[in-house]
Amino acid sequence: MPDVSGGRVPAAAMAGTLTWDSAYLMEVHNLSPDCIKIVDHDGHLLSMNPNGQAAMQIDDFSTCQGSDWLGFWQGEDRAAMLGAFAQARQGRPAHFSGYCPTMKGEPRWWDVTLAPLPDPARPDAMPTLLIVSRDVTERVLAQRRLEELNATLDAEVQRQTEHLRRERQLLLQTNEELENITYAMSHDLLTPVRHLLSFARLARRLPADDTVKRERYLQIIEDSASNLGRMIEGVLHFSRAGRLELRPRPVDLNTLLREVQRDLHAEQPDHVVTWHAPDLPTVQADARALRSILKVMCANALKFTRTTPDPTVQISAHRTPGSWRIDVTDNGAGFDPEYSHKLFQLFQRLHHQNEYEGAGTGLAFVRRLVSRHGGTVCARGQKGAGATFSFTLPDTLPTD
Incomplete structure (x- = not known):
């Protein structure tokens, strides 16, 4: 098979050297939008299709050929990669998803499938591995945007729920206060008014020379008026407290x-x-x-x-x-x-x-x-x- 490590293999070059099946597979390899790689049993990079090189922002594949593909994966997804790689080395296909930036540092997320690629001519040799990486960055970013939106909506729902809870609590408290004010108007505030009227009538009926009782009644009237004034002032302060900015x-x-x-x-x-x-x-x-x-x-x-x-x-x-x-x-x-x-x-x-x-x-x-x-x-x-x-x-x- 011709060397495909550096880029696309022209169809004319394949015509004289490959069977129709091989030519078909080579064309699929060249045209696939996925990043298709072959690595050896230890993870060293042997080849990569042209679209894969573009996706990984590789200008010259010769600078990457032979490098450790395992070393491209760092951070929290490295453990999943190593597990999948070990499974493929044992002869079973494997899959994982994770983050791996391009050679120029741009963020990328990939769905990666690994499969052993044995050589029929050397059945006892350690097989190379075929790795197909599909760029799912847009899907991951869209999912994250959706999660952020959901989190924002959840926070807003919680905020509105808390606001409604406070409004309900305030309404219940206001109703209670209105009942208290209504009760006060019909009982507490009327008490000093009754005192005023009662002792004013008593004072009017006193003999002109009974100055002691008149003075006592006038003092009660004055105290009742003062108490009434304090109560009305308290209601006004109470009312303003609900409107204070x-x-x-x-x-x-x-x-x-x-x-x-x-x-x-x-x-x-x-x-x-x-x-x-x-x-x-x-x-x-x-x-x-x-x-x-x-x-x-x-x-x-x-x-x-x-x-x-x-x-x-x-x-x-x-x-x-x-x-x-x-x-x-x-x-x-x-x-x-x-x-x-x-x-x-x-x-x-x-x-x-x-x-x-x-x-x-x-x-x-x-x-x-x-x-x-x-x-x-x-x-x-x-x-x-x-x-x-x-x-x-x-x-x-x-x-x-």
Whole structure:
């Protein structure tokens, strides 16, 4: 058989030396778009068809002839190649797929079939191997693009699912809050109004000289009006919290806490408390909203330690997967843990107004702002043994 290692063998040259069958096979060899190689028993490259040389970007086959074909395969596909090569050496066809760049370094992926090619004239000799490599680069790249697209679609589906979950959670929470507001309008907000009307009527009926009772009634009227004003203001703050445009950025909790402490000291200069705040982290949050959250929780801690000897308030941060948990702990009045689920609802109070002032809107306001950040709130405490109020801040805020 003529030498085909360097390129195409002309049909005219074959005519006088090959049978029709041999000429046919030679023409198939020359015209095949696949890369057809013959290697010896040890893997040294003996020949390659012209289209194969073009596919492998070989300008001069003589520079590759005799080289180690096994050495062309490196990386994670080398083991599959060696297994297939060993099988073909044992006389059985083999197949594998893998990555092998061209001689000029361009990426290529191949489906490779190996088969023993014994020499009938030397049946006892170690057979050479026929290797046919089909370029499947476009198919592999298309598959990868499809996988990337599927991954993108999966990520988008998960994002939209999470968005819908948050919307549903927000809707349920909003419905609960609307029910609370409706209840408050028909009960909590009407209570100070009734006080105003009742004691105004009583004051009008008093004798002109009964100044003591009149003064007491007027004081009740004034207190009721003040309480009503606080409750209405709390509802307005609560409503605004749902519409506040969040602008997340890194916020240093140490700096924010110092600002809150300064404000609270100015508002309550006579209440001396010991603060414990180890080095706090920088978190992702809307700075204004986080300042409001921290101020409400610290103000609550001060309020409920007012009658406690040696009052202390501790602010600590704890890392959890994907978020920070911030705890505000005090050694004050505490609460009955049986009713802890009510603490973050609008106008829900576990202490009488005469003991601790407040409209019962602060923690509901905190819950709404924390929910807007994608976080959660909780409270732990014992009556007379202090309390811990916590909220979480995810590393990444939800997007609308």
